[in-house]
Amino acid sequence: MEKNKYQNLVKKYTPKENVLGNGVTAFIIGGFMGMLGEFLIQFYSYVFSIPTKEASTIMTVTLIFAGCLLTCLGFFDKWVTSAKCGLIVPITGFAHAMQSAALEYKKEGFVTGIGANMFKLAGSVIIYGVCSAYFFGLCRLIVMGG
Amino acid sequence: MxxxxxxxxxxxxxxxxxxxxxxxxxxxxxxxxxxxxxxxxxxxxxxxxxxxxxxxxxxxxxxxxxxxxxxxxxxxxxxxxxxxxxxxxxxxxxxxxxxxxxxxxxxxxxxxxxxxxxxxxxxxxxxxxxxxxxxxxxxxxxxxxxxxxxxxxxxxxxxxxxxxxxxYNKRGIKVESATVGTVTDYGIKDAFHMGAVMAPAAASTLYDHLKDTKREADYYDLILTGDLGIYGRKIFKDYMKTEYGISLKNYDDTACMIFAEDNKEAYAGGSGPACAPLVTYSYIFDKMKKGELNRVLLIATGALMSPTMVNQKLSIPSIAHLISLEVTE
CATH class of the missing domain: 3.40.47.40 (Stage V sporulation protein AD)
Structure with a gap:
Protein backbone atom coordinates (compact mmCIF):
# COMPACT_ATOMS: atom_id res chain seq x y z
CA MET A 1 0.00 0.00 0.00
CA GLU A 2 1.25 3.48 -0.77
CA LYS A 3 1.87 5.99 2.01
CA ASN A 4 -0.92 8.35 0.88
CA LYS A 5 -3.42 5.55 0.70
CA TYR A 6 -2.41 4.32 4.12
CA GLN A 7 -2.75 7.78 5.60
CA ASN A 8 -6.31 7.92 4.27
CA LEU A 9 -7.02 4.57 5.91
CA VAL A 10 -5.65 5.89 9.21
CA LYS A 11 -7.80 9.00 8.91
CA LYS A 12 -10.88 6.83 8.49
CA TYR A 13 -10.37 5.22 11.91
CA THR A 14 -8.98 8.19 13.82
CA PRO A 15 -11.62 9.68 16.13
CA LYS A 16 -12.37 13.36 15.77
CA GLU A 17 -11.46 15.52 18.73
CA ASN A 18 -14.36 17.54 20.04
CA VAL A 19 -12.88 20.93 19.14
CA LEU A 20 -16.04 22.94 19.79
CA GLY A 21 -16.78 21.24 23.13
CA ASN A 22 -13.18 21.63 24.27
CA GLY A 23 -13.20 25.28 23.20
CA VAL A 24 -16.40 26.02 25.12
CA THR A 25 -15.07 24.23 28.24
CA ALA A 26 -11.81 26.19 28.05
CA PHE A 27 -13.72 29.44 27.46
CA ILE A 28 -15.98 28.99 30.46
CA ILE A 29 -13.30 27.76 32.88
CA GLY A 30 -10.83 30.38 31.62
CA GLY A 31 -13.57 32.98 32.17
CA PHE A 32 -14.09 31.80 35.73
CA MET A 33 -10.33 32.04 36.30
CA GLY A 34 -10.53 35.65 35.13
CA MET A 35 -13.42 36.26 37.54
CA LEU A 36 -11.45 34.70 40.37
CA GLY A 37 -8.50 36.95 39.52
CA GLU A 38 -10.70 40.03 39.49
CA PHE A 39 -12.30 39.01 42.77
CA LEU A 40 -8.86 38.61 44.35
CA ILE A 41 -7.79 42.04 43.11
CA GLN A 42 -10.89 43.67 44.60
CA PHE A 43 -10.52 41.64 47.80
CA TYR A 44 -6.86 42.56 48.35
CA SER A 45 -7.39 46.20 47.49
CA TYR A 46 -10.35 46.38 49.93
CA VAL A 47 -8.75 44.41 52.79
CA PHE A 48 -5.26 45.95 52.60
CA SER A 49 -6.45 49.35 51.33
CA ILE A 50 -4.00 49.34 48.43
CA PRO A 51 -4.39 50.52 44.81
CA THR A 52 -5.61 47.86 42.33
CA LYS A 53 -2.25 47.89 40.51
CA GLU A 54 -0.49 46.56 43.61
CA ALA A 55 -3.39 44.25 44.40
CA SER A 56 -3.11 42.67 40.95
CA THR A 57 0.53 41.74 41.65
CA ILE A 58 -0.52 39.98 44.85
CA MET A 59 -3.34 38.26 42.90
CA THR A 60 -0.77 36.92 40.37
CA VAL A 61 1.43 35.63 43.18
CA THR A 62 -1.58 33.98 44.83
CA LEU A 63 -2.62 32.14 41.65
CA ILE A 64 0.96 31.01 40.94
CA PHE A 65 1.24 29.72 44.49
CA ALA A 66 -2.10 27.92 44.21
CA GLY A 67 -1.10 26.37 40.85
CA CYS A 68 2.23 25.13 42.26
CA LEU A 69 0.77 23.83 45.49
CA LEU A 70 -2.06 21.94 43.80
CA THR A 71 0.43 20.46 41.30
CA CYS A 72 2.57 19.21 44.18
CA LEU A 73 -0.46 17.74 45.90
CA GLY A 74 -0.97 15.68 42.78
CA PHE A 75 -4.42 16.50 41.46
CA PHE A 76 -3.97 19.71 39.45
CA ASP A 77 -2.96 17.69 36.37
CA LYS A 78 -6.37 16.01 36.38
CA TRP A 79 -8.10 19.38 36.61
CA VAL A 80 -5.97 20.73 33.77
CA THR A 81 -6.83 17.71 31.62
CA SER A 82 -10.56 18.11 32.16
CA ALA A 83 -10.49 21.92 31.86
CA LYS A 84 -8.80 21.54 28.42
CA CYS A 85 -6.92 24.84 27.98
CA GLY A 86 -9.00 26.70 30.57
CA LEU A 87 -6.31 26.30 33.21
CA ILE A 88 -3.25 26.23 30.94
CA VAL A 89 -3.57 29.59 29.25
CA PRO A 90 -3.87 31.64 32.48
CA ILE A 91 -0.88 32.13 34.78
CA THR A 92 -1.75 28.88 36.60
CA GLY A 93 -0.73 26.91 33.49
CA PHE A 94 2.71 28.46 33.51
CA ALA A 95 3.16 27.68 37.20
CA HIS A 96 1.89 24.14 36.58
CA ALA A 97 4.34 23.55 33.71
CA MET A 98 7.32 24.72 35.75
CA GLN A 99 6.33 22.99 38.94
CA SER A 100 5.60 19.64 37.28
CA ALA A 101 9.02 19.69 35.56
CA ALA A 102 10.74 20.64 38.81
CA LEU A 103 9.01 17.81 40.67
CA GLU A 104 9.95 15.34 37.97
CA TYR A 105 13.67 16.06 38.12
CA LYS A 106 14.19 16.84 41.79
CA LYS A 107 15.84 13.48 42.38
CA GLU A 108 18.50 14.24 39.80
CA GLY A 109 20.01 17.05 41.86
CA PHE A 110 19.52 20.81 42.23
CA VAL A 111 21.76 21.81 39.31
CA THR A 112 21.62 18.88 36.87
CA GLY A 113 18.02 18.05 37.74
CA ILE A 114 15.77 20.93 38.79
CA GLY A 115 17.96 23.74 37.42
CA ALA A 116 18.49 22.17 34.01
CA ASN A 117 14.96 20.88 33.47
CA MET A 118 12.58 23.26 35.23
CA PHE A 119 12.12 25.33 32.06
CA LYS A 120 11.69 22.29 29.84
CA LEU A 121 8.09 23.19 29.00
CA ALA A 122 7.92 26.81 30.16
CA GLY A 123 11.18 27.93 28.54
CA SER A 124 9.53 28.41 25.14
CA VAL A 125 6.85 30.61 26.70
CA ILE A 126 9.49 32.90 28.20
CA ILE A 127 11.65 33.11 25.05
CA TYR A 128 8.79 33.83 22.67
CA GLY A 129 6.94 35.94 25.26
CA VAL A 130 9.94 38.25 25.65
CA CYS A 131 10.62 38.34 21.88
CA SER A 132 7.02 39.15 20.97
CA ALA A 133 6.75 41.77 23.75
CA TYR A 134 9.84 43.44 22.29
CA PHE A 135 8.46 43.24 18.74
CA PHE A 136 5.02 44.62 19.60
CA GLY A 137 6.59 47.32 21.76
CA LEU A 138 8.64 48.40 18.75
CA CYS A 139 5.51 48.42 16.55
CA ARG A 140 3.74 50.58 19.10
CA LEU A 141 6.68 52.98 19.21
CA ILE A 142 6.66 53.34 15.41
CA VAL A 143 2.88 53.62 14.98
CA MET A 144 1.84 55.55 18.07
CA GLY A 145 5.12 57.17 19.02
CA GLY A 146 5.50 55.40 22.38
CA MET B 1 12.30 -14.92 8.04
CA TYR B 168 14.04 -27.85 26.09
CA ASN B 169 12.19 -29.64 28.90
CA LYS B 170 8.78 -30.68 27.59
CA ARG B 171 6.66 -28.74 30.04
CA GLY B 172 4.33 -25.79 29.66
CA ILE B 173 3.70 -24.00 26.37
CA LYS B 174 5.55 -25.02 23.21
CA VAL B 175 7.22 -22.37 21.08
CA GLU B 176 6.30 -23.70 17.65
CA SER B 177 7.70 -21.12 15.26
CA ALA B 178 8.63 -17.48 15.01
CA THR B 179 8.87 -14.79 12.35
CA VAL B 180 11.28 -11.89 12.47
CA GLY B 181 9.75 -8.62 11.32
CA THR B 182 11.11 -5.93 9.05
CA VAL B 183 11.15 -2.26 9.97
CA THR B 184 8.38 -0.43 8.15
CA ASP B 185 7.66 3.27 7.83
CA TYR B 186 4.39 4.52 6.39
CA GLY B 187 5.06 8.19 7.00
CA ILE B 188 3.10 8.62 10.24
CA LYS B 189 4.61 11.42 12.33
CA ASP B 190 2.05 11.56 15.11
CA ALA B 191 3.70 10.35 18.33
CA PHE B 192 0.24 10.24 19.93
CA HIS B 193 -1.08 7.70 17.42
CA MET B 194 1.21 4.71 17.84
CA GLY B 195 -1.46 2.27 16.69
CA ALA B 196 -1.34 3.84 13.22
CA VAL B 197 2.46 3.75 13.27
CA MET B 198 2.65 0.04 14.12
CA ALA B 199 -0.31 -1.52 12.29
CA PRO B 200 1.50 -2.01 8.92
CA ALA B 201 4.50 -3.62 10.68
CA ALA B 202 2.21 -6.10 12.42
CA ALA B 203 0.38 -6.79 9.17
CA SER B 204 3.53 -7.42 7.14
CA THR B 205 4.99 -9.78 9.77
CA LEU B 206 1.71 -11.70 9.98
CA TYR B 207 1.51 -11.95 6.21
CA ASP B 208 5.13 -13.17 5.99
CA HIS B 209 4.43 -15.78 8.64
CA LEU B 210 1.31 -17.13 6.94
CA LYS B 211 3.14 -17.21 3.61
CA ASP B 212 6.25 -18.96 5.01
CA THR B 213 4.24 -21.58 6.91
CA LYS B 214 1.56 -21.93 4.18
CA ARG B 215 -1.18 -21.51 6.77
CA GLU B 216 -4.50 -19.69 6.83
CA ALA B 217 -5.24 -17.16 9.55
CA ASP B 218 -7.91 -19.42 11.06
CA TYR B 219 -5.27 -22.11 11.72
CA TYR B 220 -4.79 -20.21 14.96
CA ASP B 221 -7.35 -20.10 17.75
CA LEU B 222 -6.29 -16.59 18.57
CA ILE B 223 -4.11 -13.98 16.91
CA LEU B 224 -2.90 -11.29 19.27
CA THR B 225 -1.19 -8.02 18.47
CA GLY B 226 0.82 -6.24 21.13
CA ASP B 227 -0.29 -2.70 21.69
CA LEU B 228 -2.13 -1.25 18.70
CA GLY B 229 -4.93 0.07 20.89
CA ILE B 230 -8.62 0.57 20.13
CA TYR B 231 -8.08 2.54 16.90
CA GLY B 232 -4.89 0.74 15.78
CA ARG B 233 -6.78 -2.55 16.02
CA LYS B 234 -9.37 -1.29 13.52
CA ILE B 235 -6.67 0.04 11.19
CA PHE B 236 -4.83 -3.30 11.37
CA LYS B 237 -7.92 -5.34 10.49
CA ASP B 238 -8.81 -3.08 7.59
CA TYR B 239 -5.20 -3.05 6.35
CA MET B 240 -4.99 -6.87 6.43
CA LYS B 241 -8.15 -7.03 4.35
CA THR B 242 -7.39 -4.36 1.75
CA GLU B 243 -3.68 -5.11 1.36
CA TYR B 244 -3.56 -8.91 1.68
CA GLY B 245 -7.19 -9.98 1.37
CA ILE B 246 -7.09 -11.67 4.77
CA SER B 247 -10.04 -11.11 7.09
CA LEU B 248 -9.34 -11.81 10.74
CA LYS B 249 -12.04 -13.22 12.97
CA ASN B 250 -10.09 -14.72 15.83
CA TYR B 251 -8.16 -11.57 16.56
CA ASP B 252 -7.60 -9.29 19.56
CA ASP B 253 -5.11 -6.77 20.86
CA THR B 254 -3.48 -6.98 24.30
CA ALA B 255 -3.59 -3.17 24.68
CA CYS B 256 -7.39 -3.40 24.70
CA MET B 257 -7.39 -6.25 27.24
CA ILE B 258 -5.12 -5.02 30.03
CA PHE B 259 -7.30 -1.99 30.83
CA ALA B 260 -11.07 -1.74 30.60
CA GLU B 261 -11.96 -0.28 27.21
CA ASP B 262 -14.09 2.44 28.76
CA ASN B 263 -11.26 3.53 31.06
CA LYS B 264 -10.73 7.14 29.98
CA GLU B 265 -7.43 7.41 31.85
CA ALA B 266 -5.94 4.77 29.55
CA TYR B 267 -7.11 6.57 26.37
CA ALA B 268 -6.81 4.03 23.49
CA GLY B 269 -5.38 1.26 25.70
CA GLY B 270 -2.11 0.01 27.14
CA SER B 271 1.34 0.05 25.59
CA GLY B 272 4.96 -0.58 26.51
CA PRO B 273 7.16 -3.68 26.29
CA ALA B 274 5.38 -5.18 29.31
CA CYS B 275 1.86 -4.96 27.83
CA ALA B 276 1.90 -7.96 25.47
CA PRO B 277 3.75 -10.40 27.80
CA LEU B 278 1.76 -9.37 30.88
CA VAL B 279 -1.48 -10.33 29.14
CA THR B 280 -0.07 -13.38 27.34
CA TYR B 281 1.86 -14.91 30.26
CA SER B 282 -1.08 -14.55 32.64
CA TYR B 283 -4.54 -14.55 31.04
CA ILE B 284 -3.75 -16.22 27.69
CA PHE B 285 -1.48 -18.93 29.16
CA ASP B 286 -4.16 -19.64 31.74
CA LYS B 287 -6.68 -20.19 28.94
CA MET B 288 -4.21 -22.37 27.05
CA LYS B 289 -3.53 -24.52 30.09
CA LYS B 290 -7.28 -24.94 30.61
CA GLY B 291 -7.59 -26.11 27.03
CA GLU B 292 -9.71 -23.20 25.82
CA LEU B 293 -7.02 -22.15 23.37
CA ASN B 294 -4.51 -24.39 21.63
CA ARG B 295 -2.69 -22.33 19.05
CA VAL B 296 -1.94 -18.70 19.74
CA LEU B 297 -0.01 -16.26 17.61
CA LEU B 298 1.51 -13.30 19.42
CA ILE B 299 2.64 -10.34 17.34
CA ALA B 300 4.47 -7.84 19.55
CA THR B 301 4.52 -4.43 17.90
CA GLY B 302 7.08 -1.74 18.58
CA ALA B 303 7.11 1.90 17.50
CA LEU B 304 10.78 2.80 17.23
CA MET B 305 10.09 6.34 18.36
CA SER B 306 12.72 8.81 19.41
CA PRO B 307 11.66 12.30 20.55
CA THR B 308 14.77 13.69 18.82
CA MET B 309 13.79 12.31 15.42
CA VAL B 310 10.14 13.32 15.88
CA ASN B 311 11.31 16.87 16.63
CA GLN B 312 13.36 16.71 13.42
CA LYS B 313 10.03 16.10 11.65
CA LEU B 314 10.88 12.54 10.60
CA SER B 315 8.22 9.84 10.53
CA ILE B 316 8.26 7.00 13.04
CA PRO B 317 9.48 3.55 11.94
CA SER B 318 8.02 0.43 13.53
CA ILE B 319 8.70 -3.27 13.86
CA ALA B 320 6.71 -6.36 14.78
CA HIS B 321 8.04 -9.77 15.80
CA LEU B 322 5.82 -12.80 15.90
CA ILE B 323 5.86 -16.03 17.85
CA SER B 324 3.58 -19.04 17.52
CA LEU B 325 2.67 -20.77 20.78
CA GLU B 326 1.05 -24.17 21.14
CA VAL B 327 -0.27 -26.53 23.76
CA THR B 328 1.16 -29.98 23.06
CA GLU B 329 -0.35 -32.26 25.69
Missing part, protein backbone atom coordinates in the same frame (compact mmCIF):
# COMPACT_ATOMS: atom_id res chain seq x y z
CA UNK B 2 10.51 -17.74 9.83
CA UNK B 3 12.10 -20.25 12.23
CA UNK B 4 10.57 -23.59 13.16
CA UNK B 5 11.22 -25.10 16.58
CA UNK B 6 10.86 -28.67 17.78
CA UNK B 7 12.31 -28.55 21.28
CA UNK B 8 11.60 -25.20 22.88
CA UNK B 9 9.12 -24.76 25.71
CA UNK B 10 8.11 -21.89 27.95
CA UNK B 11 8.14 -23.82 31.23
CA UNK B 12 6.89 -21.05 33.47
CA UNK B 13 6.29 -17.31 33.64
CA UNK B 14 5.89 -14.56 36.21
CA UNK B 15 4.05 -11.25 36.01
CA UNK B 16 4.21 -8.26 38.33
CA UNK B 17 2.27 -5.06 37.69
CA UNK B 18 1.63 -1.56 38.99
CA UNK B 19 -1.57 -0.01 40.34
CA UNK B 20 -3.49 0.70 37.12
CA UNK B 21 -3.17 -2.88 35.86
CA UNK B 22 -4.33 -4.01 39.28
CA UNK B 23 -7.57 -2.10 38.73
CA UNK B 24 -7.95 -3.59 35.24
CA UNK B 25 -10.03 -6.61 34.18
CA UNK B 26 -7.09 -9.08 34.31
CA UNK B 27 -5.93 -8.26 37.83
CA UNK B 28 -6.64 -11.71 39.23
CA UNK B 29 -4.38 -13.37 36.65
CA UNK B 30 -1.20 -11.51 37.62
CA UNK B 31 1.19 -13.05 40.14
CA UNK B 32 1.59 -9.81 42.05
CA UNK B 33 0.48 -6.18 41.79
CA UNK B 34 1.68 -3.10 43.59
CA UNK B 35 -0.42 -0.24 44.89
CA UNK B 36 1.98 2.59 44.14
CA UNK B 37 4.60 3.52 41.51
CA UNK B 38 7.73 3.31 43.66
CA UNK B 39 7.62 -0.22 45.16
CA UNK B 40 9.73 1.03 48.05
CA UNK B 41 12.41 2.52 45.77
CA UNK B 42 13.42 6.18 45.48
CA UNK B 43 12.84 6.81 41.76
CA UNK B 44 10.71 5.37 38.95
CA UNK B 45 13.75 4.09 37.09
CA UNK B 46 14.92 2.20 40.16
CA UNK B 47 11.37 0.99 40.71
CA UNK B 48 11.34 -0.55 37.22
CA UNK B 49 14.67 -2.25 37.95
CA UNK B 50 13.13 -3.69 41.10
CA UNK B 51 10.15 -5.01 39.12
CA UNK B 52 12.50 -6.94 36.83
CA UNK B 53 14.64 -8.49 39.58
CA UNK B 54 11.55 -9.34 41.56
CA UNK B 55 9.82 -10.99 38.61
CA UNK B 56 12.94 -13.08 37.89
CA UNK B 57 13.23 -14.09 41.53
CA UNK B 58 9.55 -15.01 41.60
CA UNK B 59 9.98 -17.09 38.46
CA UNK B 60 12.98 -18.93 39.91
CA UNK B 61 11.04 -19.52 43.13
CA UNK B 62 8.16 -21.07 41.14
CA UNK B 63 10.65 -23.34 39.36
CA UNK B 64 12.58 -24.12 42.55
CA UNK B 65 15.83 -23.03 40.93
CA UNK B 66 18.54 -20.49 41.69
CA UNK B 67 20.15 -17.78 39.58
CA UNK B 68 23.18 -20.06 39.11
CA UNK B 69 21.05 -22.61 37.24
CA UNK B 70 20.23 -20.15 34.47
CA UNK B 71 22.43 -20.05 31.36
CA UNK B 72 21.29 -16.75 29.92
CA UNK B 73 19.12 -13.74 30.61
CA UNK B 74 17.75 -11.67 27.69
CA UNK B 75 15.89 -8.50 28.57
CA UNK B 76 14.93 -5.02 27.52
CA UNK B 77 12.80 -2.02 28.38
CA UNK B 78 11.92 1.45 27.10
CA UNK B 79 14.36 3.62 29.00
CA UNK B 80 17.46 5.21 27.47
CA UNK B 81 20.37 2.76 27.40
CA UNK B 82 17.82 0.15 28.61
CA UNK B 83 18.96 1.08 32.11
CA UNK B 84 16.27 -0.77 34.04
CA UNK B 85 17.28 -4.09 32.46
CA UNK B 86 21.01 -3.37 32.72
CA UNK B 87 20.82 -2.52 36.41
CA UNK B 88 18.60 -5.52 37.08
CA UNK B 89 21.08 -7.73 35.24
CA UNK B 90 23.87 -6.37 37.40
CA UNK B 91 21.91 -7.42 40.49
CA UNK B 92 20.94 -10.81 39.07
CA UNK B 93 24.43 -11.77 37.87
CA UNK B 94 23.21 -14.05 35.07
CA UNK B 95 25.03 -13.80 31.67
CA UNK B 96 23.01 -11.10 29.93
CA UNK B 97 21.96 -9.81 26.51
CA UNK B 98 20.26 -6.41 26.57
CA UNK B 99 17.92 -5.82 23.62
CA UNK B 100 15.71 -3.01 22.36
CA UNK B 101 12.76 -3.12 19.97
CA UNK B 102 10.48 -0.80 21.93
CA UNK B 103 7.26 -2.71 22.64
CA UNK B 104 8.33 -5.67 20.47
CA UNK B 105 11.19 -6.41 22.89
CA UNK B 106 9.42 -9.31 24.63
CA UNK B 107 8.99 -11.41 21.51
CA UNK B 108 12.43 -10.50 20.17
CA UNK B 109 13.84 -11.94 23.39
CA UNK B 110 11.76 -15.12 23.07
CA UNK B 111 12.94 -15.62 19.48
CA UNK B 112 16.62 -15.18 20.34
CA UNK B 113 16.31 -17.54 23.30
CA UNK B 114 14.38 -20.14 21.27
CA UNK B 115 17.03 -20.15 18.53
CA UNK B 116 19.81 -20.74 21.01
CA UNK B 117 17.90 -23.47 22.85
CA UNK B 118 16.90 -25.19 19.61
CA UNK B 119 20.53 -25.24 18.46
CA UNK B 120 21.53 -26.52 21.94
CA UNK B 121 23.92 -23.66 22.58
CA UNK B 122 22.18 -23.09 25.89
CA UNK B 123 19.99 -25.28 28.08
CA UNK B 124 17.70 -22.58 29.38
CA UNK B 125 17.07 -18.86 29.29
CA UNK B 126 15.09 -16.22 31.14
CA UNK B 127 13.50 -13.51 28.99
CA UNK B 128 12.31 -10.32 30.64
CA UNK B 129 10.44 -7.28 29.35
CA UNK B 130 9.38 -4.33 31.43
CA UNK B 131 7.99 -0.82 31.33
CA UNK B 132 7.08 1.83 33.87
CA UNK B 133 4.41 4.38 33.06
CA UNK B 134 5.96 7.34 34.86
CA UNK B 135 9.54 6.63 33.81
CA UNK B 136 8.43 6.31 30.17
CA UNK B 137 6.26 9.46 30.28
CA UNK B 138 9.18 11.39 31.74
CA UNK B 139 11.51 10.26 28.98
CA UNK B 140 9.24 10.34 25.94
CA UNK B 141 6.51 12.85 26.73
CA UNK B 142 5.77 15.46 29.39
CA UNK B 143 6.38 15.53 33.13
CA UNK B 144 4.00 13.13 34.87
CA UNK B 145 2.30 15.83 36.95
CA UNK B 146 1.74 17.97 33.84
CA UNK B 147 -1.85 17.70 32.74
CA UNK B 148 -1.92 19.01 29.18
CA UNK B 149 -4.85 17.48 27.24
CA UNK B 150 -3.97 14.49 25.03
CA UNK B 151 -5.74 13.12 21.94
CA UNK B 152 -7.99 10.05 22.18
CA UNK B 153 -5.52 7.95 20.17
CA UNK B 154 -2.80 8.22 22.83
CA UNK B 155 -1.90 5.02 24.67
CA UNK B 156 -1.04 4.50 28.33
CA UNK B 157 2.26 2.79 29.09
CA UNK B 158 1.74 -0.23 31.33
CA UNK B 159 3.73 -0.60 34.52
CA UNK B 160 5.02 -4.08 35.02
CA UNK B 161 7.60 -6.73 34.36
CA UNK B 162 7.05 -10.13 32.80
CA UNK B 163 9.54 -12.98 32.82
CA UNK B 164 9.52 -16.31 31.01
CA UNK B 165 11.72 -19.34 31.54
CA UNK B 166 12.47 -21.25 28.37
CA UNK B 167 14.21 -24.60 28.07
Missing amino acids: TFKYENVYINDTSTITGPYERKGPLSTYFDKSYDDFYFGMKTWEQAEEKLITESVDLLLYKLARTRFDVDLHIGGDLLNQIVASNYAASTLGIPFFGIYSACATSVEGLILASNMIESKQIKNCICTASSHNNAAEKQFRYPVEYGGPKPKTDTFTTTGAASAYLS
